[in-house]
Amino acid sequence: xxxxxxxxxxxxxxxxxxxxxxxxxxxxxxxxxxxxxxxxxxxxxxxxxxxxxxxxxxxxxxxxxxxxxxxxxxxxxxxxxxxxxxxxxxxxxxxxxxxxxxxxxxxxxxxxxxxxxxxxxxxxxxxxxxxxxxxxxxxxxxxxxxxxxxxxxxxxxxxxxxxxxxxxxxxxxxxxxxxxxxxxxxxxxx
Amino acid sequence: xxxxxxxxxxxxxxxxxxxxxxxxxxxxxxxxxxxxxxxxxxxxxxxxxxxxxxxxxxxxxxxxxxxxxxxxxxxxxxxxxxxxxxxxxxxxxxxxxxxxxxxxxxxxxxxxxxxxxxxxxxxxxxxxxxxxxxxxxxxxxxxxxxxxxxxxxxxxxxxxxxxxxxxxxxxxxxxxxxxxxxxxxxxxxx
Numbered sequence: 238x239x240x241x242x243x244x245x246x247x248x249x250x251x252x253x254x255x256x257x258x259x260x261x262x263x264x265x266x267x268x269x270x271x272x273x274x275x276x277x278x279x280x281x282x283x284x285x286x287x288x289x290x291x292x293x294x295x296x297x298x299x300x301x302x303x304x305x306x307x308x309x310x311x312x313x314x315x316x317x318x319x320x321x322x323x324x325x326x327x328x329x330x331x332x333x334x335x336x337x338x339x340x341x342x343x344x345x346x347x348x349x350x351x352x353x354x355x356x357x358x359x360x361x362x363x364x365x366x367x368x369x370x371x372x373x374x375x376x377x378x379x380x381x382x383x384x385x386x387x388x389x390x391x392x393x394x395x396x397x398x399x400x401x402x403x404x405x406x407x408x409x410x411x412x413x414x415x416x417x418x419x420x421x422x423x424x425x426x427x
Numbered sequence: 428x429x430x431x432x433x434x435x436x437x438x439x440x441x442x443x444x445x446x447x448x449x450x451x452x453x454x455x456x457x458x459x460x461x462x463x464x465x466x467x468x469x470x471x472x473x474x475x476x477x478x479x480x481x482x483x484x485x486x487x488x489x490x491x492x493x494x495x496x497x498x499x500x501x502x503x504x505x506x507x508x509x510x511x512x513x514x515x516x517x518x519x520x521x522x523x524x525x526x527x528x529x530x531x532x533x534x535x536x537x538x539x540x541x542x543x544x545x546x547x548x549x550x551x552x553x554x555x556x557x558x559x560x561x562x563x564x565x566x567x568x569x570x571x572x573x574x575x576x577x578x579x580x581x582x583x584x585x586x587x588x589x590x591x592x593x594x595x596x597x598x599x600x601x602x603x604x605x606x607x608x609x610x611x612x613x614x615x616x617x
Contacts, residue, residue: 281499308548309471358498412603422616
C-alpha cells in the first residue's frame with residue numbers, strides 16, 4: 238500500500254456542460270472541454286449517473302451468491318454478482334445491504350469495502366463501490382423491483398472462478414470486484 | 428474450464444429500437460422491450476459502440492507499460508493500461524497492436540487473448556477484448572490522435588498491483604483485464 242503515483246496531466250477546463258438527453262438510469266451531457274495548453278474546444282459526451290455498488294456475497298462454506306438476469310445492453314442474460322444503484326442520499330454500504338437482500342434474500346453481518354472502481358472514466362461520471370459480504374445466510378424472500386426478473390444461483394467460489402475463465406461470467410464491473418477480492422485475499426499459485 | 432452453466436432466463440423481445448442521440452463514440456438508443464411472460468412494454472436505454480480492446484503490456488523484465496490521460500467522464504486524469512476502440516472492420520488483435528504502438532511506441536511479437544468482458548451489459552452493447560503482450564520493446568515514438576495527450580509510465584508489475592490495491596488505478600475494464608491475467612497466470616486466493 239506504500240506506493241504512490243504522481244499524476245502529471247492536468248484536468249482539462251470545462252467551457253460548457255449541457256444535458257442533451259435524460260433517462261431513468263443516466264443523463265447524457267455534452268461537455269465542451271479545452272485541452273491543456275490548447276485553445277480549441279472539443280465536445281465530449283458523458284453519462285452522469287448515481288454511484289453504483291456490487292457485492293461478493295459468500296456463505297460460511299465458501300459458496301458465492303449470484304444473480305442471473307436479462308441485460309438490455311447486450312440483449313442476453315448474464316450471470317453476475319448482486320449489485321445496483323444507490324438511491325438518492327443513500328450510503329453505498331446501505332445500498333449494498335439493500336440490493337443483496339432484495340435481489341437474493343441473503344444478508345450478512347460481516348461487510349468489508351474491498352475497493353472502488355470508476356465504472357468507465359471515459360464516458361461515465363460515477364464509481365462502483367465493491368463489497369465483500371461474508372457468512373451470508375438466506376433470511377428473506379427475494380423482493381425485486383417492478384420489471385426485475387432475477388434467478389438466484391449459489392455455487393462454490395472455485396466454480397465461479399472457472400466460469401470467469403471460460404467467459405460465462407463477463408461483466409466488467411463484476412470482474413473488477415474479483416480483481417480486488419483476489420488481491421485482498423493475497424494470491425498464491427493454484 | 429470444464430464447468431458449464433445453463434442460463435434459465437430468456438431474452439426479452441424487442442418491440443422497437445430507435446436511435447435518439449448520436450456521438451462519435453457511441454449512439455444512444457431507446458429500446459422498447461417486452462419482459463418474458465409479460466404483456467407490458469418497458470423502455471430501456473442502450474449505448475451502441477464498436478468493440479473495444481485493452482492490453483496488459485509487459486517487458487521481458489516484468490515491467491508494465493501504462494498510460495496516463497485526462498478522462499472526461501470523471502473529470503480527472505487516470506492511470507490505465509493501453510486500450511481503445513476498434514476501427515470499422517478491424518480485428519480486435521489488430522486494434523490492440525495498433526493502440527499499443529500509437530499510445531506508447533511499444534510493440535510485441537508475443538500476443539495472447541486472455542479473455543473478453545462485456546463493457547457494461549446493462550447499458551453498453553459492446554465487449555472489450557483483453558490481451559497480454561509479452562516481451563514488449565520500445566520501437567517507435569508515440570503517435571496519438573488529434574486531441575489525445577498521453578504520458579507513458581513503465582513500472583514493475585508488482586508496483587502496478589499495489590496501485591490497484593490503494594485505488595490509484597481504478598478503471599473497471601482495466602481491473603477486468605487484471606482479473607483475467609491473474610487467473611491466466613494461475614493465481615488464486617491464498
